Amino acid sequence: MEQGVEVSCPACGETTAVYVDWEDGQDELETDCQVCCHPIHVQVQMNAGRVVNTAVGNEW
Ligand SMILES: [Zn+2]
Known part of the structure; x- marks a missing residue:
């Protein structure tokens, strides 16, 4: 299922959301x-x- 995650930009510090289709485990x-x-x-x-x-x- 697709899920959104908020991460902080290492360059400007702003929060941006990424959406990934994933399963349990680690994804990059x-x-x-x-x-x-x-x-x-x-x-x-x-x-x-x-x-x-x-x-x-x-x-x-
Ligand atoms: Zn940025």
Whole structure:
């Protein structure tokens, strides 16, 4: 199921939302900040259909 997660942009600090179709486990994706267009690398960990951890970084 698709779920939205809010992450903080490492470049400008603004919150931006990413939407992913995922299952339990860890997923990674690239998105662009909606405010400054900086590419953001997002790692998300899911358990039982809920987000348990997120991490963001610059483009790797
Ligand atoms: Zn930004």
